[in-house]
Amino acid sequence: MKAAKVISIARREYIARVRSKGFVITTLMVPAMMAIYAVILPAMTRADVDELRITVVDAGTGIGAALATRLSENRRLPFVMQQTETVAESEVETVRQQFSDAVRNDELDGYIVLMPHPDTLAQGTYYARETGNILIVGTLESAIETTILENWFAGEELERIRAVQRADMETITVSASGEERGGFGVAYASTMILGMLLYITVLMHGQQMAMAIVEEKNSRLVELIIGAVTATEYMVGKVLGVLGTGLTQLSIWLLMVAITILAILPALAMGAAVAEFDLAGVLDFRTLAYFSIFFFLGYLMYATIFAAVGATCDNIQEMQQAMFPAVMPVVMAFMSTLYIMTNPNSFASQVLSFFPLFTPLTMFARVNVAEPPLWQVWLSIVLLAATALFTIWGAAKVFRATILFHGKRPSIAELVRMVRAAA
Amino acid sequence: MSKEIALRCSGLTKRFGDKLAVDGLDLEVGSQQIFGLLGPNGSGKTTTIRMSLGIYACDAGEVEALGSVDPLEVRDRLGYLPEDRGLYPKMKVAEQLAFLGTLRGLSLREARHRAAQWLDRLGLGERAKSETNELSKGMQQKIQFAAAVLHDPELIVLDEPFTGLDPINVRLLKELILEQRDRGATVILSTHRMDQVEQMCESICLIHEGRSILSGTLSEIKASYGESTVNLEYDGPAGALSNLAGVREVRDSGRTASLLLDDVNASQDVLRQLVDRVRVRSFELAEPSVEDIFLDKVGYVAPAGADTAAPEEAVQ
Numbered sequence: 001m002k003a004a005k006v007i008s009i010a011r012r013e014y015i016a017r018v019r020s021k022g023f024v025i026t027t028l029m030v031p032a033m034m035a036i037y038a039v040i041l042p043a044m045t046r047a048d049v050d051e052l053r054i055t056v057v058d059a060g061t062g063i064g065a066a067l068a069t070r071l072s073e074n075r076r077l078p079f080v081m082q083q084t085e086t087v088a089e090s091e092v093e094t095v096r097q098q099f100s101d102a103v104r105n106d107e108l109d110g111y112i113v114l115m116p117h118p119d120t121l122a123q124g125t126y127y128a129r130e131t132g133n134i135l136i137v138g139t140l141e142s143a144i145e146t147t148i149l150e151n152w153f154a155g156e157e158l159e160r161i162r163a164v165q166r167a168d169m170e171t172i173t174v175s176a177s178g179e180e181r182g183g184f185g186v187a188y189a190s191t192m193i194l195g196m197l198l199y200i201t202v203l204m205h206g207q208q209m210a211m212a213i214v215e216e217k218n219s220r221l222v223e224l225i226i227g228a229v230t231a232t233e234y235m236v237g238k239v240l241g242v243l244g245t246g247l248t249q250l251s252i253w254l255l256m257v258a259i260t261i262l263a264i265l266p267a268l269a270m271g272a273a274v275a276e277f278d279l280a281g282v283l284d285f286r287t288l289a290y291f292s293i294f295f296f297l298g299y300l301m302y303a304t305i306f307a308a309v310g311a312t313c314d315n316i317q318e319m320q321q322a323m324f325p326a327v328m329p330v331v332m333a334f335m336s337t338l339y340i341m342t343n344p345n346s347f348a349s350q351v352l353s354f355f356p357l358f359t360p361l362t363m364f365a366r367v368n369v370a371e372p373p374l375w376q377v378w379l380s381i382v383l384l385a386a387t388a389l390f391t392i393w394g395a396a397k398v399f400r401a402t403i404l405f406h407g408k409r410p411s412i413a414e415l416v417r418m419v420r421a422a423a
Numbered sequence: 424m425s426k427e428i429a430l431r432c433s434g435l436t437k438r439f440g441d442k443l444a445v446d447g448l449d450l451e452v453g454s455q456q457i458f459g460l461l462g463p464n465g466s467g468k469t470t471t472i473r474m475s476l477g478i479y480a481c482d483a484g485e486v487e488a489l490g491s492v493d494p495l496e497v498r499d500r501l502g503y504l505p506e507d508r509g510l511y512p513k514m515k516v517a518e519q520l521a522f523l524g525t526l527r528g529l530s531l532r533e534a535r536h537r538a539a540q541w542l543d544r545l546g547l548g549e550r551a552k553s554e555t556n557e558l559s560k561g562m563q564q565k566i567q568f569a570a571a572v573l574h575d576p577e578l579i580v581l582d583e584p585f586t587g588l589d590p591i592n593v594r595l596l597k598e599l600i601l602e603q604r605d606r607g608a609t610v611i612l613s614t615h616r617m618d619q620v621e622q623m624c625e626s627i628c629l630i631h632e633g634r635s636i637l638s639g640t641l642s643e644i645k646a647s648y649g650e651s652t653v654n655l656e657y658d659g660p661a662g663a664l665s666n667l668a669g670v671r672e673v674r675d676s677g678r679t680a681s682l683l684l685d686d687v688n689a690s691q692d693v694l695r696q697l698v699d700r701v702r703v704r705s706f707e708l709a710e711p712s713v714e715d716i717f718l719d720k721v722g723y724v725a726p727a728g729a730d731t732a733a734p735e736e737a738v739q
Contacts, residue, residue: 008525016514219509224570226478227503228526230495404478 001236005229009237010244016212017205017245026204027249031256034193052136055082055099055111059089061122064114067147077139082108089116096127103129112140121148188341191368194291195361197253198298199334201246206303207323209242210310214319217311222403231399235311236392239303246299290367293381298360301388302330308395312402312410333358337365344370354380356387394419427490429454429578429609430475434484437470444470446633447484452611452626454577457604459624459641460613461713463721467633468613469506472580476503489577499528502576506583506613508567512556516566517542519555523570534573541569545595561592568596572603579603580611585619597623617714627713631721645710652711653682653693659701669693674715681715 017023054071058064064084071079087095092113102108110128117123124144131137149161216222225234309326313319336358340349344366353363353372363380366372401418402410410418432450436443445467452458462468473479475486477494488494488501511519517538524534542548545565550558558566564587572579581600585593600623604610612624620627620641627644629637637644656679657663664673664680669689674681684690690708697703711719 002528004528004530005526008522008531012514012522016511216509216511219512220505220507221509221511223478223505223507224503224509224523224567225526227476227501227505228498228523404473 001230001233005233006237006240009225009229009234010241013209013212013238013241014244014248017208017242018248020208022204022208023245023249026200027252030197030200031253035260051078051080051109053080053082053107053109055108056084057092057095057099057111057113058084058086059092059113059115060086061114061116063122063147063151066150067112067114067143070143070147071140074139074143077136100127103127112144114144121151187369190287191337191341191365194287194295194368195334195337195364197250198295198360199330201249202299202302203327203330205242205245205249206306207327209238209303210306210313210319210323211316213238213307213310214313214316217313217403218315226403231403232396234403235304235307235396235399238307239300239392242303243296243299246295246303250295287368290364290377294360294364294384297381297384297388301356301360301384301391304388304391304395308391308398311395311399312405312415329357330361333361336362340365341369345372350376354383356380356383359384427454428452428487429489430611431487432471432475432484435471435474435481435486436483437467437474437479438482443633445474445481448630448633448635450475450628450635450638452609452628454609455604455607456625457600457610457612457623459620459627459713460611460630461615461617461620461627461717462630464615466630468630469582470633471630472503472582472611472613476501476580499574500577502527502571502574502579502608504567504571504579504581504584506586508564510555510563510566513554515552516547516555516558517551520566520570520573524573527574527576529574537573538569541573542566545569561588564588565592565596568599572599572608575606576608578609578611580613582613583615584612585614585616617712617717621713629717629720637716637720641713644716648711648716649687650708650710651684651687652709652715653684653690654705654707654709655680655682655697655703656705657697657701657703663700664697667693667696672719674718681712683711683715683719 056064056068056071064086068081068084072081085095092115096113099108099111103110110126110130113125113127114122115125122144124140126137126140146162146165149165150158153161213222216225229237305326306323309322310319313322333352336352340352340362343349349362349366350372352358353366353376355362359380363372363377363384367377397419398415402415405418428451430450430452432448435445435448435450437445448467448471450471460468460471470479474481475488475494477486477488477498485492486494489497491497494501514522517535520538520541521531521534524537525531529537539548539551542551545562547558547562547565550562555563555566564584568581568584571581584596584600588596597619600610600612612620614620624641626640627638628635658678664675664682667673667682669685669692670682671685672683674683682693684693694703694706697706
């Protein structure tokens with residue numbers, strides 16, 4: 001194999017891929033969708049209420065007025081408090097009918113009924129048209145809780161209780177290499193995001209490359225190329241070109257993330273939210289190192305399989321059909337990660353993470369969520385690397401046998417025969 | 424002539440499934456000449472070329488290209504214009520040519536330099552930055568030819584290089600091919616165009632059903648046939664040339680015809696018969712054309728009802 005020729009093929013493929021519309025579209029679409037998911041959606045749940053007209057119905061707890069005051073002072077939600085009703089317990093049902101009618105007629109957004117409770121002083125019930133907004137329900141609940149506590153305690157005692165209320169539990173992952181902050185949520189997010197990156201880039205560019213190979217076969221370009229370079233050089237060049245495309249896209253995305261965090265978010269005065277997010281917890285060195293290994297080997301293996309499929313096909317329709325079984329391992333591996341993240345060390349997860357066609361996503365998920373024994377991780381990497389090499393070797397043979405072949409797509413049995421004959 | 428051998432094939436065999444595409448073919452191409460590879464469609468020419476260039480492995484036999492038994496080892500000294508050829512439709516012309524040059528071992532810089540030179544020579548200098556699909560078919564074909572010779576190869580194989588070209592471009596391409604020979608390259612011309620072979624080739628090999636059925640220098644082959652052909656120009660009714668005594672075969676084109684004689688000495692008898700039947704405008708004794716030899720060798724028989732005498736009847 002001559003390096004200069006492989007580079008020449010790779011370079012052309014890379015330029016063609018990077019200049020393609022598909023590349024530009026995915027490069028912009030993926031971050032846009034993630035931005036919608038991460039920033040705009042939560043922002044929308046906060047912004048979609050201009051005002052919340054709420055009435056407190058106090059059936060003799062005595063804290064109704066204090067609760068109304070607390071809510072009207074809330075800065076995160078625009079509560080517009082109506083006159084607090086103090087009623088006898090026996091009248092509650094009658095009064096409730098009125099308020100429910102008001103809610104139905106959109107004269108009111110909701111109301112809270114406070115019933116006396118022997119142990120907790122008051123039992124709150126929220127009646128409203130929409131009760132699904134966690135932010136609203138959570139705010140009301142903690143407002144009632146705080147009001148009750150203020151009613152019972154005062155001064156330093158109250159301060160201590162409030163402090164206890166505010167304290168969150170921390171999650172620390174204990175592993176052989178030490179202990180680190182961040183629990184399931186962080187590992188889950190980074191696994192999903194990084195897994196998605198591999199998934200999207202390899203499917204997108206791998207199929208584009210396979211399509212390009214089919215087009216080269218179709219336009220009879222291939223004989224011009226195959227006369228000058230061997231089938232192996234041609235294929236390896238193609239795969240490397242498409243690997244470069246994936247890495248370029250990944251770099252652009254990482255750059256976009258860095259710019260967003262370092263420049264755009266502080267400018268939008270959302271620095272606090274970023275600090276809470278704790279980027280270092282998501283993208284630590286270990287995660288990135290494993291991601292690099294699994295991305296590189298996985299991409300190489302999947303792209304090679306796609307290239308081989310492209311070589312056996314005569315037209316695009318045929319290729320799309322033939323692509324289905326080749327895409328399946330990537331899809332199944334991605335699906336498996338959902339299971340693995342909740343059961344990282346179960347027997348099934350171990351099996352899934354050792355199957356080389358799945359390893360890039362499944363073992364990466366295990367490594368991220370738990371810390372599997374090091375020998376398992378490296379054994380899977382060695383198996384994956386061996387499989388990637390074997391795929392390249394096999395695909396080169398398939399190329400040699402089929403790249404100049406036109407006509408009906410060979411069956412697997414015919415393919416094996418052709419590969420044998422060409423070897 | 425003490426010429427080296429540019430390409431030697433011996434016992435070359437290739438089988439596709441049940442079909443024997445090339446069947447023990449022997450071929451020897453002396454260097455620094457234009458060599459014609461002839462044969463009807465499906466005779467195994469392209470397969471032979473592919474094996475000679477190392478694109479296909481042969482099932483049996485040997486290839487020796489530019490002194491190497493493995494053509495892949497010398498592939499940067501080979502140039503190839505396939506019959507099935509295409510270009511990247513969206514790629515800029517100059518870039519495309521340079522890319523194909525790098526595949527034959529040129530550095531990118533050198534390939535770009537030569538691509539620019541060739542585009543100027545082909546009169547396509549202004550189109551260097553055009554996308555290939557904006558070019559006419561003829562222009563694309565010239566670019567493909569340039570791609571085959573960009574790296575100054577020592578052995579150039581051109582498979583049907585003239586198809587689809589207008590007469591002006593045919594002439595241009597011919598000159599470019601001759602120039603390659605004068606530079607010292609060996610050119611193998613695989614074609615159906617017998618007139619081109621006649622004009623350009625020093626030696627030929629005729630392939631039929633995967634075998635070489637005739638090879639040698641064109642002059643030797645022609646001489647072996649002797650002046651056994653009459654090139655006739657005439658005015659006369661259809662069918663006037665059938666059943667001429669002493670004529671083995673008639674290839675009638677309407678106003679001109681080639682008559683293949685049984686015997687070199689039969690010409691005067693044939694002329695006498697012709698004068699009675701048609702108005703003879705020109706009667707020339709000649710060696711057979713390559714086309715006649717080709718048709719003779721592959722055993723062409725005119726379709727039934729065509730205006731050609733069956734040889735046996737003509738004798739009796």
